[in-house]
Amino acid sequence: EVQLVESGGGLVKPGGSLRLSCAASGFTFSNAWMSWVRQAPGKGLEWVGRIKSKTDGGTTDYAAPVKGRFTISRDDSKNTLYLQMNSLKTEDTAVYYCTTDKTKGLVVVAVFDYWGQGTLVTVSS
Amino acid sequence: QSALTQPPSASGSPGQSVTISCTGTSSDVGGYNYVSWYQQHPGKAPKLMIYEVSKRPSGVPDRFSGSKSGNTASLTVSGLQAEDEADYYCSSYAGSNNFRNVVFGGGTKLTVL
Numbered sequence: 001e002v003q004l005v006e007s008g009g010g011l012v013k014p015g016g017s018l019r020l021s022c023a024a025s026g027f028t029f030s031n032a033w034m035s036w037v038r039q040a041p042g043k044g045l046e047w048v049g050r051i052k053s054k055t056d057g058g059t060t061d062y063a064a065p066v067k068g069r070f071t072i073s074r075d076d077s078k079n080t081l082y083l084q085m086n087s088l089k090t091e092d093t094a095v096y097y098c099t100t101d102k103t104k105g106l107v108v109v110a111v112f113d114y115w116g117q118g119t120l121v122t123v124s125s
Numbered sequence: 126q127s128a129l130t131q132p133p134s135a136s137g138s139p140g141q142s143v144t145i146s147c148t149g150t151s152s153d154v155g156g157y158n159y160v161s162w163y164q165q166h167p168g169k170a171p172k173l174m175i176y177e178v179s180k181r182p183s184g185v186p187d188r189f190s191g192s193k194s195g196n197t198a199s200l201t202v203s204g205l206q207a208e209d210e211a212d213y214y215c216s217s218y219a220g221s222n223n224f225r226n227v228v229f230g231g232g233t234k235l236t237v238l
Contacts, residue, residue, distance in 0.1 A: 035227075037171075044127055045163070045171065045214050047227035056196045061226050097170060108220035110227040113182060115170040 002026040002114045004098045009119030016088050016123070022081040022098030022116055030054065033101040036083050038094035046094070048072075050101050050108075053083070059074040061108075065091075087121045088119060096122050129154065129215055136236040137205045145154035145233045147198040147215030153228050155196035159218035162191055162200045165232075167203060174213075194198045202235070210237045 008020040026060070036048040049062040051072045060072050071084040081098055095118040099106070102111035130148040135223045137143035147154065147162075154160055163171035173182050175191035176199065184206040188203045197219070202209055212232045 044232045045216070045229045047216075048227065050226075061221070063226065102176070107227075108218060108221065110178065110216060111159070111161050111176040112163070112171075112172065112216075113173050113176070115172070117170055 002100070003018075003109045004099050004100070004114060004116035006096065006119040007060075007115045008095075009096065009121045011122045011124065012088055013125050014088060014090055014123055015083070016085065016101075018120070018121060019087045020085070020096055020098075020119060024079045024081065027100070027114075028084050029074075029079040034074065034121040035070065035099045035101040037097045037115075038101055039097070039113060039118075040091075040094040043094075047110075048083070048096070052103075056103075056106055064067075085121070088121075090123050093121060093123045126152065127203055127231035128219070128225065129217060129230035131213075131215060131233045133231070134234045134236065136238055137202075138238045139207065140207050141203060141205050142203045143205060143235065144199050144201045145213055145215075145235070147200070147217075147230050148226070149196050149198075151196060152224070153217040153219040154156055154193065154198050156220070157218045158193070160191065160198040161212045161216045162198075163188075163216070164209075164211045165214065176193035207236050207237050210235055 036052040098116040099112035100114040136195040162175040165171040179191040
């Protein structure tokens with residue numbers, strides 16, 4: 001059974017930093033592309049960014065609102081995905097979900113087939 | 126403002142069919158057959174219901190179907206059941222040459238009357 005468990009959320013002041021983790025199990029994590037998707041309170045879903053598997057280059061893509069501030073990384077030895085968030089803004093307040101990012105060979109198909117339960121990040125002074 | 130446009134609400138009685146639309150542009154929905162639909166119950170994580178316009182993941186009832194025409198994708202739920210009451214979000218791949226990459230709709234709240 002695929003399991004994704006996020007942790008690391010909490011309250012942080014504007015301009016601060018936070019690192020989220022996502023522990024994965026039930027599938028071959030090293031082969032998986034992974035994404036982060038967030039949801040502001042009472043709002044819709046927003047894609048944050050993606051990291052490909054190391055065998056597929058290990059490259060990252062980011063949404064415009066977080067480019068240059070957020071960094072996605074992975075530790076395949078620990079089956080763990082990370083989201084380092086710097087220079088946080090109030091508009092980054094959201095539940096952050098870790099997801100698997102289904103692939104079709106090397107083609108991005110933007111399909112998020114498994115989701116964690118999410119971790120809440122609140123940016124407020 | 127979301128990149129893809131969905132109606133804020135939809136409703137139907139048990140046993141009826143309801144269709145939710147998702148309108149984008151030729152740069153996303155119309156340009157790729159990579160439209161997905163997600164179901165989200167209150168307080169829960171989203172669940173993949175449809176991918177690549179019309180494919181169903183294992184375990185999703187065949188009451189759920191997807192289609193696309195031009196820049197508009199649609200999700201149809203047939204034989205509505207009480208447990209179908211949830212928020213539904215569409216998404217589309219939007220290319221890799223800008224920072225849009227993946228776009229979502231604003232969500233549609235489906236009410237089973």
